[in-house]
Amino acid sequence: MKRVIEYSSAVLLGFAMLLGLAVLLGPHLGWQIDKVLSGSMSPDIKTGGAVVTQHVDPRAIAVGDVMTYHSPLDGRLTSHRVVGITSEDGLLFQTRGDANEDPDPYSVSAANVVGKVRFSIPYIGYPAQFAKTVWGFIIMIAVPGLIIIAFEVRDVWRELDKEEKQKKARAAASAQVTGEG
Secondary structure: OHHHHHHHHHHHHHHHHHHHHHHHHHHHHOEEEEEOOOOOOOOOOOOOOEEEEEOOOHHHOOOOOEEEEEOOOOOOEEEEEEEEEEOEOEOEEEEEOOOOOOOOOOEEEHHHEEEEEEEEEOOOHHHHHHHOOHHHHHHHHHHHHHHHHHHHHHHHHHHHHHHHHHHHHHHHHHHHHHOOO
16 A cells, blocks of 8 residues: 555656646747636636647638637737638637637737647646746645655665665675684
């Protein structure tokens, strides 16, 4: 049972570290993970989940794609489905949340596009958002890393101690065989 707890803890710590690293390093690699704040994309993308957005040229976005953009109303990140594209006065996207009956009351310019949503992960939005904070970094990356290092140091220490005891036992056995002692 002790081993199961240790392995489960290691898996959880590893998962926390991977999520933290993905959130922090993703933007440098052209990817972004953001928390879903509303149910406007339900049932496919639920509140509290996370959307994983790949930065793409806005010209690569087509009708039917879900894109992440800075809302022209308040600048907040929003992920909605593209329902129309015009290029009369520059590239403009008409969007709508899947759970909404009407399109959004604005058009999104190409300059506001962050990228195309590639997939979503349920329930990961809150820890992903937390990982973006200083405390989130400390708790999700630094602390698990230190715990894993401590476990490894402990295991190495135990192995060295075991080898030392075996050497002493062999030396004592050798001394008895040769008549020393």
